[in-house]
Amino acid sequence: MRLTASTAIVGIVGTPIMQVKSPTVMNAWFDQQGRDAALVPIDLAPEAIAAFLPVLRGWRNLRGMIVTVPYKQVLAPLCDRLTRRAERLGTVNVIRRDPDGTLVGEILDGAGFITAAAAHGFDPRGRRAAVIGAGGVASAIADALCEAGLTELALQDVDAAKQARLAETLRTAFPRVAVREGIVDLADLDLLVNGTPVGMNGDPSLPLAAALLVGLPAGCLVADVVTAPLETPFLRQAQASGCRVQTGIEMTEAQMLQLAGWMGVGEAPA
Template identity: 35%
Template sequence: MTALTGKTRINLLIGSPISQVLAPGWLSERMQEAGYDGLLVPMHILPERLDSALPELMAMPNVDAILVTLPHKFGAARHCAELSPRAAALGAINAMRRRPEGGWFGDNFDGAGMVKGLSDAGHALAGKAVYVAGAGGAGSSIAVSALEAGATRLALHDPDTEKQAALLALLERHYPGRARQGQGDVTGFDVVINASYAGFNPNDPLPVDVSGLAGNAVVADVITDPVPTRLLIEAEKRGCATRDGTHMLEGQMQLLFDFMTEQARSLTK
C-alpha cells in the first residue's frame, strides 16, 4: 500500500450501524491499484447527528466524496446542491461528491448495483416478476432499477405503511400499472429481493413467507454481514439460486469507484 501522506485524498462512508460494511477495504485497494492516492474511511454517524456532522465533513477540503449507507440515504440527499435524475426521483442517495463549482452532487447506485450483480450472474430482470421487501433507500432504488431493467411487474412490501405508500405512489407516476403492494407472499415471483434490515440479527423474522418460493426463483439480499442470511439459507433449501449482499456490492464497486475518483482526479490536477 502507498504510504499515507498529507496529500492522500480522503473519501468517507457514513452509516449507522457501520461494522457490517465491506466497501472501505475493497475500494481503498482499488484506488491503490489504479494509482489514485486516496482511501475510503468508514464513519459511524448516529441518525440524530447527521445534520450536524455531515456539513462539517463536507467542508473539509481534502474530502472528495462521501458514500452513504443506512439510514442516512434520504437525509444526506437534502445536503446536496444537485442530484442525478434517479436520485432526485427517489429523494435518496448512496454517493455524493464535491463539484468544481462548489456544493455537492448526489447519485444513487443501490439499484444499479443489485441489477448488475444479478445480471452478471445470468439473472437479467427483463420480463421477470420481482418482489421487493423494504421501501427504504435501498428498496426504493432497487424497485426503480428493476422496472427500468424491464421487470414486467413488481410487488413491494414494508411494515412502515407510510413509506410503502410513498414509494408505490412514486412508482405509479413513473411506471404506471407495473407496481403494487405485496403482503409477504412470494408465490409466482421469479426474483425476490430483501432490501430491509431483516437479517442483520440471527433472530430477525424472515422478510417474506418462503413457503411460496418456487425452486427456479432467484432470491437476493442486500445484507453483507452475516452472509448468508437466514433468508438465503431457507431459499437454498428450496432449490433457489441466491445472491447475497456482497454480490450487490461487487456490482456497485466500479460504478462507485468511477464516481468518487473521476471528479477527484480533475480537482487535483
C-alpha cells in the same frame, strides 16, 4: 494502503458502521489500481447530522461520501443538488463533493444490484419480482428493476405509508409496470429481494414469514442486501427451497466501480 499528504479521501457514513464491507473492498481496489485514495468509515451519531454536511463542503481533499443505513433518505434533502433519479426517490447512497464545495447526491444501489444479478443470468425484461422494503436501498433496486424492463413488481414494507409512496412514485415513472402493494404469493416470482436490514449482524429474523418463503419456486433468484453475515437466515431459507441466491456483498462489489467513478476516484463505467 499508504496515506500521503495528497491522498484523496472518500468516506462511508452510517450507524452502525462496523458491519460494512465497502472499506475493505474499495481500499483493495484502490491498491490494485495504484490510486492514491482511501475510503474511511464514519459512524455518525444522529444528533450530529445537521453539522456534518457543512464540514463536507469545506473538506478540500474529500472527493465524496458513500451513504449507508440509516442515512440514505436523511441526507438526500441536505445535498445542494440531486440527480433526477435521486430526487425522484428521495434517497442517496453517494454524495460527490465538487471542487467548489457543492454536494451532489446520486443513488447507485439499483445499478449495482442489476450488475450483480446479471452475473447470475438474471435479465429483468418481462420478469416478475418482489422487493421487501421501501427505504433507500429497496427504493433504488425497485426503481432500477422497473427501468430495466420488469413486467410486474410487488412491494412490501412495515411502514404502509412509505410503501404506498414508493408504489405511487414507481407507477408514475413507469406506467407500463404493474406495481402492487403487498407480497401474498411467491409462486410465480422470478426474483425476490430483501432490501431491509433484517438478518444483519446475527439477527435471526426473516423479512417474510417462513411459511410464505416455503412457496418460492425452485430456480427463483433470491437476493439480500445485508452484507454481514454473508449468508443470512433469509438466504438459507431460499436455498432450502431450491432457489439461487445473491449475497449483499455481491451488490457491494458490483457497484464499487460506479461509486468510484461518480466521486472522481476511478474511471466511470461505460
